[in-house]
Amino acid sequence: MNRENRITWINRLLLPVLNVLTAFAVTAVVFWLIDVNPLEAAEILLYGAFGYEEGIGYTIYYTTNFIFTGLAVAVAFHAGLFNIGGEGQAYIGGLGAGLAIFMLDPTLGAWLFIPASIIGALLFGALWALIPAYLQAYRGSHIVITTIMFNFLAASLMVYLMVHVLREMGQMTPQSELFPTNAWMPFVHDVAAGMGYSIEASPLNLSVLLALVCAVAVWFFLWQTRWGYAIRATGKNSTAAVYGGIKPKRVIIVAMCISGALAGLVSINELVGYQHRLVMDFHLGYGFGGIAVALMGRNHPVGIIVAALLFGTLYQGGAELAFEMSGVSRDIVVVMQGLVILFCGALEYMYRPWLIRTLAPVTQQTSAAGVTV
Template sequence: MSRAAGVLPFWVDVLLIPLLNIGLAFLVSGLVIVTIGENPLEAVRLMVYGAFGYEEAIGYTLYYATNFIFTGLAVAVAFHAGLFNIGGEGQAYIGGLGLGLVCLATDQTLPFALIVPLMVLSSALFGLLWALVPGYLQAYRGSHVVITTIMFNFIASALMVYLMVNVLIEPGSMSPESRSFAESAWIPSLHGVLAMAGTHITPSPANVSLLWALVCCVFVWLFIWHSRWGYAVRTVGSNESAARYAGINTRRVVVFTMCVSGALAGFVALNEIGGVHHRLLLNFTAGYGFTGIAVSLMGRNHPLGIVLASLLFGALYQGGAELAFEVPTITRDLVVVIQGLVILFSGALAYMLRPLFERIWLQLSQPAAVTTDA
């Protein structure tokens, strides 16, 4: 009696349509490149080469992807509770503050083996606290989390400028940066670790945070789908009255989920501050928090999808930079346009092709149904 819902098979839904969306984005990007008089195929080749063509390129791609995995997971976890956490950017920023403070306080005294767990904890804790307040306001005061997390991004930004300029700046320095951490507070780079194992690759910013990001993916998967807390989170997100019926404290779940989300976003600091910059500085989040929204959307809020989408966006960032470098007429701004088109087609227009495919699928499956019944 009702229209058959969810008619499309799994693979069309999660593989074919996203790939076609990306294809469309590149098609439109190609048109843009043609209009400025460049060869779009050459541009694609340069981009792919720039992202995967050599060891250093792959390293950079993985390094960007690490950030996107953390922020993508942060958005996804909140999304499962029906919350839209726009504040990944600010949470990552403040997570960096926490990590930086711990490193500055302990890098002269504590050994590496103690500092690294402290770095993980402090970045998570500070990110968590920055998400806790909007979560609390949403749950107990009814202020919408979208609004408050955006506001908290600005507050984080202003706070960091104040601290960097007035408090944490290295004495005698002109730029608002802290002193560099001692090496005992560096997250080991991938090339360093591999070198110890006897394999030598070109140095790149990719570091062990990537492995932690993958571990987080497993944690999130277990948490969301295989624990009673994840059950509560998903119930609140899919049907709040059912959650109340089930005796789930929806307010507590909202606060708790925001905390988990904020902690995941805070881990960006491990990669950026602990793994690459080795000192506290301004604007190291560079929009990764916002891109995390697109990553999560494209990855269907599932850790596996998020890893794949993160790789794509990592490649777009790295390959795009390479493209802008190689072809003078293609500026950085144009690369941003291409990235924007991918976000537009795979995020905002994600369901554009669905009705078409549903119609095609119904047409294809109908004769089959008749023959099986006959």
């Protein structure tokens, strides 16, 4: 393997793995400090996430959400845009999915409902990202500021709609009435039962397949199409991209709309797949979690799936941990996530100089060739 290849592998594989291991090591110290045996905690966490069918179901269910938001952040990131608005886009995507379902005749078949709800979620998610995108592209308002503000606008709009317009009559909880059963995304355990296998019930539904399809589509789009090239070129250097005939303003709009649409799909997993009605705050945490997932996954769909699985594991295993050990509060999950983000995001390159010195040292030959790191 030549030096350049080694550096690529250090960046892609070794660094993220080392960073995650460091985060876990620090977590172990935290556990030890609060008088919890770290090994026992790790065992409960892993058993909770992968030890039995229901646990696995929950883990993949959470993973599905993180794949959607991770991909959303990554697409914007490739265009050089930091989309913090995943929360709001997911929330409004839920509105789109719900409205699409309520507008259709309840007697229609699932073949119509499910695509309609997906289109609704995509459209509304994209719409919620379009406005900040327009403001960034044509008015120069910074995307980080506007997308954050749009999270609050989404929350206010949804509370208003849930309380005054969409609330089920005679219900105090701000939630809509149940979607017609035809509109439910099938549960994996139901599908398995239909095929003769019996597995434990969990919220896991076929949205996970949609997430995987999206991952492949994002890869294809970014690296195999002209638009994807335009997005990546703009992200690397928008001034240079202009000389290549690329219009950065248009790229910003397209990248943000795709990003928002992907975030909107969280609602397919949460609402169409599991809760089967419009509820408040179903999106909380996934939009922001997606940022960490994209960072960890190096903005590549494969990395994002792996990072999403890690976050899904922490969610489900962490809940199990808080359930089983009285000394562990639910906030420990947040601590673990925080440490993962710290070491994978903020201290991303901590080990890099050392790794490169030891594993890919500069030799006479390579330095003569002028390879830069």
